[in-house]
Amino acid sequence: MSARKKSQRKPPPRKTPRRKAAAPATPPRIARVAKGKKPQYFSDPAIDKLLWMTITLMEELSVTRDRLDAVERLLDRKRVLSRQSIERYVPDAKTAADRAARRAAYVDRVLRALQAELEETTGSDAPLTAEEVVSIVDS
Amino acid sequence: MQGFKHHAMLPETTHDEQSRQDFVGALRGHLSSRVMPGAYKVYASKVEPAFKAKHGRAPADQEEVRKVMTQDPFYQFWSAMQRRSQEMLWESVIDPTERQLPDLIDKARKIGRKARGKLRLDPKLEIPRYHRAADIHLQPGGYHTDFTADDIAAGAVYDKGINLYMGGGLGAENDLTGNTLLAYVREKHPDFKPKRILDIGCAIGNSTLVWARAFPKAEVHGIDVGAPVLRYAHARAETLGVKVDFSQQNAERTDFAEGSFDLVLSHITLHETSRSALPRILGECRRLLRKGGMMLHLEIPRGRTAMEKFMHNWEAYNNNETFSRFMTDIDLVAEAVKGGYSKDEVKTADFVPQLDVAQMNYTEYFAWKILEGVRR
Numbered sequence: 001m002s003a004r005k006k007s008q009r010k011p012p013p014r015k016t017p018r019r020k021a022a023a024p025a026t027p028p029r030i031a032r033v034a035k036g037k038k039p040q041y042f043s044d045p046a047i048d049k050l051l052w053m054t055i056t057l058m059e060e061l062s063v064t065r066d067r068l069d070a071v072e073r074l075l076d077r078k079r080v081l082s083r084q085s086i087e088r089y090v091p092d093a094k095t096a097a098d099r100a101a102r103r104a105a106y107v108d109r110v111l112r113a114l115q116a117e118l119e120e121t122t123g124s125d126a127p128l129t130a131e132e133v134v135s136i137v138d139s
Numbered sequence: 140m141q142g143f144k145h146h147a148m149l150p151e152t153t154h155d156e157q158s159r160q161d162f163v164g165a166l167r168g169h170l171s172s173r174v175m176p177g178a179y180k181v182y183a184s185k186v187e188p189a190f191k192a193k194h195g196r197a198p199a200d201q202e203e204v205r206k207v208m209t210q211d212p213f214y215q216f217w218s219a220m221q222r223r224s225q226e227m228l229w230e231s232v233i234d235p236t237e238r239q240l241p242d243l244i245d246k247a248r249k250i251g252r253k254a255r256g257k258l259r260l261d262p263k264l265e266i267p268r269y270h271r272a273a274d275i276h277l278q279p280g281g282y283h284t285d286f287t288a289d290d291i292a293a294g295a296v297y298d299k300g301i302n303l304y305m306g307g308g309l310g311a312e313n314d315l316t317g318n319t320l321l322a323y324v325r326e327k328h329p330d331f332k333p334k335r336i337l338d339i340g341c342a343i344g345n346s347t348l349v350w351a352r353a354f355p356k357a358e359v360h361g362i363d364v365g366a367p368v369l370r371y372a373h374a375r376a377e378t379l380g381v382k383v384d385f386s387q388q389n390a391e392r393t394d395f396a397e398g399s400f401d402l403v404l405s406h407i408t409l410h411e412t413s414r415s416a417l418p419r420i421l422g423e424c425r426r427l428l429r430k431g432g433m434m435l436h437l438e439i440p441r442g443r444t445a446m447e448k449f450m451h452n453w454e455a456y457n458n459n460e461t462f463s464r465f466m467t468d469i470d471l472v473a474e475a476v477k478g479g480y481s482k483d484e485v486k487t488a489d490f491v492p493q494l495d496v497a498q499m500n501y502t503e504y505f506a507w508k509i510l511e512g513v514r515r
Contacts (some may be wrong), residue, residue: 027241031284067155133461137269137461138465
């Protein structure tokens with residue numbers, strides 16, 4: 001808090017001190033949604049999205065079960081703790097915060113269907129219709 | 140991934156990243172072996188009989204099959220899940236690639252400095268409209284988008300992605316298509332020893348390397364329109380100890396000299412082009428061949444019955460393989476003739492490989508189509 005106030009009062013130094021191998025401010029991002037109109041599979045597009053989410057939930061549950069399995073096997077192999085102690089575990093504040101961040105990323109992943117629709121309907125580079133793509137390859 | 144060979148340019152995976160890829164593999168294996176065959180059963184037992192009752196005949200072509208099958212609830216679920224599995228496939232590979240992208244780019248730069256093969260990029264090359272119109276195979280950004288300077292992401296994503304796509308069936312170095320076409324040459328032309336080879340639409344050079352290894356004395360070139368896949372192809376080839384010269388060029392008109400190649404190849408590339416590009420590409424292949432030189436294109440099967448044709452074309456309608464839909468009826472020999480071949484210089488052949496049922500995404504019968512041309 002105090003450091004932030006100080007920097008507000010004082011203008012930043014003109015010359016920034018040299019830092020070794022500064023990482024780029026924003027790491028490169030790769031697109032997650034392919035260009036091209038997504039087909040509608042069911043009479044109600046909501047079903048398309050629900051299936052999307054359901055399969056993604058399947059994936060994440062599978063990942064979690066794998067991870068849990070790895071942890072339990074490692075703990076068991078090293079005789080660190082019993083399964084009962086896992087049942088009784090209560091997270092501390094730091095752990096709870098870490099879990100919250102991971103949970104937010106998880107929700108984002110599962111609900112990407114909605115973001116994809118947003119990109120398609122409001123993005124600057126709106127996808128061509130299927131017919132438009134056909135006419136291009138057929139020309 | 141079963142049997143997939145790790146190399147320096149492939150992103151590492153954390154526990155969860157690997158687990159996601161494993162899930163995608165399991166899901167796609169299940170869809171191919173347990174769900175997709177159901178679409179054929181539903182068609183035979185329900186959809187086709189209903190059509191016959193209404194029209195007094197079976198569906199005449201894949202378009203008529205499409206009209207009724209896309210209304211069937213079982214097909215709808217398979218199709219929607221197949222689509223989602225394709226999207227998830229890329230997502231599961233993009234996550235670890237993005238996380239390690241700056242390091243992978245550095246690695247490619249370092250490898251590039253000591254490389255034996257050349258890499259020639261052309262930032263002025265116009266990416267063909269048929270390539271830009273939609274992201275082929277749903278790979279976000281396609282094969283041509285640079286997300287950052289000296290980007291290799293599209294290549295790294297493609298390398299792991301196509302292996303997941305075939306459930307590992309593309310082989311340890313994604314070399315199945317190269318090996319298939321090589322097997323065809325070994326069988327039909329055992330004495331053929333090309334000295335200069337060109338692979339068009341080579342992407343990450345996974346098939347190109349097969350030819351460089353099979354003919355170690357040959358000078359081997361790979362061309363593609365996408366810069367990020369070529370940077371990756373170059374670093375990948377070097378890291379695997381194979382010398383190939385890669386250049387960013389459109390196969391419709393290259394800068395190679397006329398008659399300068401003994402062998403010009405493509406591996407499942409033609410169906411990603413367009414109606415006007417196809418004969419131009421085939422004509423360019425002929426121009427590049429010396430007298431007696433050979434052109435070989437490996438293409439995906441198109442199916443035998445109306446229902447098989449419909450299923451084979453799932454990717455055309457659902458996986459941004461837009462031009463693929465026309466390939467069912469396109470006569471490759473006629474296209475080659477349009478491009479400048481005489482009729483007696485070209486022919487097509489079916490070539491049947493051995494594949495596991497879990498790797499057949501749309502059918503239980505699978506024969507590659509090969510277009511062969513010899514410049515006389």
